[in-house]
Amino acid sequence: xxxEQINPEVRYTGIGVSPxxxxxxxxxxxxxxxxxxxxxxxxxxxxxxxxxxxxxLIQTRAQILEMQQQIAEAIGxxxxxxxxxxxxxxxxxTLIDEVLRKLKADLCNVEFVxxxxxxxxxxxxxKIDDPYLRERAxxxxxVTRRVVRNLLGKAxxxxxxxxxxxxxxxxxxxxxxxxxxxxxxxLGLATDLGSRTSHxxxxxxxxxxxxxxxxxxxxxxxxxxxxxxxxxxxGLLVLDPTPETLWHYGELKHRKELVxxxxxxxxxxxxxxxxxxxxxxxxxxxxxxxxxxxxTNGAEGIGxxxxxxxxxxxxxxxxxxxxxxxxxxxxxxxxxxxxIIRTFxxxxxxxxxxxxxEDELNPFMGLRxxxxxxxxxxxxxxxxxxxxxxxxxxxxxIMFPMISGVDELRxxxxxxxxxxxxxQREGLPFGSGTEVGAMIEIPSAALCAHALAREVDFFSxxxxxxxxxxxxxxxxxxxxxxxxxxxxxxxxxLLKMVSDGAHAHDIxxxxxxxxxxxxxxxPLLIGLGLDEFSVSASLVPRVKRAVQSLSVPECKKLVxxxxxxxxxxxxxxxxxxxxxxxxxxxxx
Ligand code: PEP
Ligand code: MG
Numbered sequence: 001x002x003x004e005q006i007n008p009e010v011r012y013t014g015i016g017v018s019p020x021x022x023x024x025x026x027x028x029x030x031x032x033x034x035x036x037x038x039x040x041x042x043x044x045x046x047x048x049x050x051x052x053x054x055x056x057l058i059q060t061r062a063q064i065l066e067m068q069q070q071i072a073e074a075i076g077x078x079x080x081x082x083x084x085x086x087x088x089x090x091x092x093x094t095l096i097d098e099v100l101r102k103l104k105a106d107l108c109n110v111e112f113v114x115x116x117x118x119x120x121x122x123x124x125x126x127k128i129d130d131p132y133l134r135e136r137a138x139x140x141x142x143v144t145r146r147v148v149r150n151l152l153g154k155a156x157x158x159x160x161x162x163x164x165x166x167x168x169x170x171x172x173x174x175x176x177x178x179x180x181x182x183x184x185x186x187l188g189l190a191t192d193l194g195s196r197t198s199h200x201x202x203x204x205x206x207x208x209x210x211x212x213x214x215x216x217x218x219x220x221x222x223x224x225x226x227x228x229x230x231x232x233x234x235g236l237l238v239l240d241p242t243p244e245t246l247w248h249y250g251e252l253k254h255r256k257e258l259v260x261x262x263x264x265x266x267x268x269x270x271x272x273x274x275x276x277x278x279x280x281x282x283x284x285x286x287x288x289x290x291x292x293x294x295x296t297n298g299a300e301g302i303g304x305x306x307x308x309x310x311x312x313x314x315x316x317x318x319x320x321x322x323x324x325x326x327x328x329x330x331x332x333x334x335x336x337x338x339x340i341i342r343t344f345x346x347x348x349x350x351x352x353x354x355x356x357x358e359d360e361l362n363p364f365m366g367l368r369x370x371x372x373x374x375x376x377x378x379x380x381x382x383x384x385x386x387x388x389x390x391x392x393x394x395x396x397x398i399m400f401p402m403i404s405g406v407d408e409l410r411x412x413x414x415x416x417x418x419x420x421x422x423x424q425r426e427g428l429p430f431g432s433g434t435e436v437g438a439m440i441e442i443p444s445a446a447l448c449a450h451a452l453a454r455e456v457d458f459f460s461x462x463x464x465x466x467x468x469x470x471x472x473x474x475x476x477x478x479x480x481x482x483x484x485x486x487x488x489x490x491x492x493x494l495l496k497m498v499s500d501g502a503h504a505h506d507i508x509x510x511x512x513x514x515x516x517x518x519x520x521x522x523p524l525l526i527g528l529g530l531d532e533f534s535v536s537a538s539l540v541p542r543v544k545r546a547v548q549s550l551s552v553p554e555c556k557k558l559v560x561x562x563x564x565x566x567x568x569x570x571x572x573x574x575x576x577x578x579x580x581x582x583x584x585x586x587x588x
Contacts, residue, residue, distance in 0.1 A: 008242070009238050009241050009245060010239040012215050012236070012237040013215075014190070014214040014216075014218075014236075014237065014478075015196060015212065015481055016212055016233050017194070017195070017196045017201035017204060017235075018208070018209055018210055019233050020188070020208065020209070021233070021249050021252065021256075022167050022188030022210045023227075023228070024165055024166060024167050024187045024188075024227070025165075025167070025225055025226065026167045026168070026225070026226050026227075026228050027162060027169065027224050028169045028170070028222055028223060029169065029170035029171070029173075036111050036112050036115050041109060043107065046104060046107075049103055049109065052151060053099065053100075053103075053114065055150075056147050056151045057090050057096075060150055061087065061091075085136065088139075089144075095121055099114050099117050110151065111151040114148065118147075119144065121140055122137040122140040122141050123137070164185060165184075165185050165186075167228060168190070169190045169191070169219055169222055169237075170189075171191065171192045172191055172192065172200075173191055173200050177200075178207075183207055183209065187209075187230075188211060188230040188232065190211070190215055190230060191211075191212075192215055192219050192478075193476070193478055195476050196213075196484070197464040197467075197484070197514050198476040199350060200213070200349075202286070202464075202536070206285065206286060206290055206537060206538065208538045210232030211230075211232050212231070212232060212236065214235075214478030216478075226239060227239075229245065229246065231249065233252075266544050267298035269298075271300075271543070273526065273547055273548070273551055274548070275552055277526075277552050279531065279532065280300050280303075280531060280532040280533070281300055281533055281535070281540060281544055282299050282300050282301045282302055282304075282510075283302055283303065283535060283536065283540055284306070284512060284536055285302055285304075285305050285330075286306045286309045287309055288329065291330050291333045292333075293538065294333075295333065295334065297541055298541065299337075300338075301340075302337075302339045302340060302534070303510055303512050303532060303533075303534020304340060304460065304512040305339060306345065307323075307341060307343065308344040308345050309350075310323065311352040312351075312352055317352075319382065320386045321386075323382065323387075324385075324390055327386055327396065328390040328393065331390055331391075331396050335393065335395050337395065338396070339395055339396050339397070340397045340399050340460070341399065342401050342439065345369040346368070346369070347366060347369060347371075348366075349363070351363075364465075364468065364474065368402060369401040370412055371408075381415060385422065388419055389428055389429070389430055391431030392429045393431070397437060397457075397458070398416070398436050398437070399436070399438065400438055401439045401441070402439065402441060402442060403438045405445065406448060406451050406452060409455050410455065413436065416436065437456050438452055438456045439459075439460050439462045440460070440509075441461065441466045441469070443469055446466065447494075447497065449502065450501045450505065452501070453502050454505055457507055458507050458509065459510070460512045463495075463511060463514065463516070464513040464514055464515075465513070467486055467488070470488070470490055470494055471491070485572075486521060487562075487569075487571035487572040487575065488568045488571075489565065489567070492524075492559075492563065493563075495528050495530075496528055496559075499529045508531040509530055510530060510531060510532030511532070514536075516533040517533075517539040519546050519587055520572065520576050522543060522546040522547060523546075523550055523554070523578045523579060524555070524562060524571075526547065526555040527552075527555030527559035528559055546586065550578075558574065562574055
């Protein structure tokens with residue numbers, strides 16, 4: 001009798017950033033050949049593709065020459081001679097002509113055509129029984145990889161077009177990758193890097209894809225095709241799960257499904273506390289297509305539309321007309337509830353073509369959001385005009401991100417007034433009383449809340465950034481994720497200052513950062529007097545149940561006690577106890 005060797009399971013621990021359990025085969029993303037996706041182009045695009053190809057060849061040639069020179073200086077001209085063969089590849093007329101011919105015949109992107117032609121070329125040479133030609137095949141492969149990388153600067157990757165269901169495992173996945181990947185095929189996400197408030201994590205939550213980030217070097221340890229179980233609740237990736245583990249997770253999944261089912265009954269109910277205080281509960285969206293889940297989850301409109309996603313994954317900027325149509329459609333979909341359109345927040349971890357962000361050492365503190373807008377007025381104005389035109393529908397509000405103080409806010413408001421005057425002159429309709437708000441996500445803005453409140457109709461607190469700037473903890477760096485503490489006493493003070501400042505000037509104040517969707521934080525935010533919570537659509541039913549379970553006096557008492565505490569852990573424990581008492585079944 002033969003005994004079969006059964007692999008014991010291996011567990012990798014990271015940070016669970018999007019709840020849910022996924023089971024299946026993994027696809028490990030490597031920055032290599034296989035990441036070149038094929039997409040169709042029009043005949044009119046051929047010249048542009050040839051231009052890209054020429055630029056990539058010139059870039060590659062320059063890189064090879066530079067390497068050659070470095071090696072010549074370090075170890076001598078003779079060894080540097082090997083790069084002569086590489087230079088010959090970028091000048092190889094047969095190869096280049098074949099790429100151009102196929103580009104015209106196949107009408108698809110040049111990186112795909114080039115890789116296909118070059119790979120075929122190299123394979124043919126490697127099969128010939130001649131050591132010189134086999135060497136040439138290796139040169140071609142090497143150079144091909146380099147040319148493709150140069151071409152791929154902004155191109156989509158193969159994992160974005162998977163045709164089978166997989167759990168994606170990657171070193172990092174950018175927000176723009178998350179926005180364009182084929183969601184039907186992605187069962188879960190697991191990354192080496194990342195944190196709870198990185199935009200990739202936020203996207204995963206809004207797409208309801210279980211995700212675990214901060215798994216350090218997991219991509220080096222796993223291979224495409226292996227079977228794993230991904231636990232987005234507890235931040236675990238289990239390789240080759242045992243039958244016991246699978247049974248345990250089957251049970252957990254069943255329990256979670258029961259809770260979800262009970263929550264669907266809340267859809268038509270209001271998010272009102274036990275003692276009758278209505279907290280407006282809206283949803284955050286990144287893409288226009290997310291609007292359906294806002295409605296199905298029973299949110300009262302959209303509290304944050306991250307419009308910058310409209311600018312990603314494309315070579316040209318969206319026109320005013322395109323934006324107008326998009327905003328109008330989203331506004332109609334959520335009507336009569338409000339739609340708060342945040343002007344684009346590019347920069348940080350969301351980089352659009354042509355931003356030259358690679359020159360910035362600290363992109364989160366760099367030319368981001370309103371700062372970028374005020375330096376690129378033509379782009380800013382196109383968006384403001386589009387929002388204003390969409391606001392003729394009356395349920396649209398505008399919000400500016402990353403406001404640091406009164407001057408900056410006034411400059412943004414002045415540009416908005418310019419746009420209104422232009423539209424008026426052109427006879428184009430726009431909402432007369434469109435509300436304007438400021439995001440409070442920089443500590444300086446929180447400290448100046450009174451002055452800012454005189455200028456706008458509402459505040460929305462961006463806790464994701466507010467916390468990172470207040471505590472000097474990069475929100476996307478998994479190495480310091482443990483220092484990113486929403487219950488830090490300093491954060492509590494800032495939140496109180498903003499809430500008090502807004503109410504002293506009779507404006508409403510909401511929270512649209514991830515803190516609002518954290519069930520442990522709901523009592524604290526109610527106690528601080530916040531009027532609106534805007535959370536990922538999938539979290540709306542849970543947050544609504546939490547609000548309905550609490551009363552304002554008990555939440556206020558909690559805040560009083562929390563303000564006396566000195567450590568984040570103590571404040572978190574206090575909040576957690578109240579959450580546990582009132583809606584423990586939703587936690588854990
Ligand atoms: C925030 O900073 O809390 C916020 C909502 O904006 P973003 O996450 O897009 O920076
Ligand atoms: Mg922000």
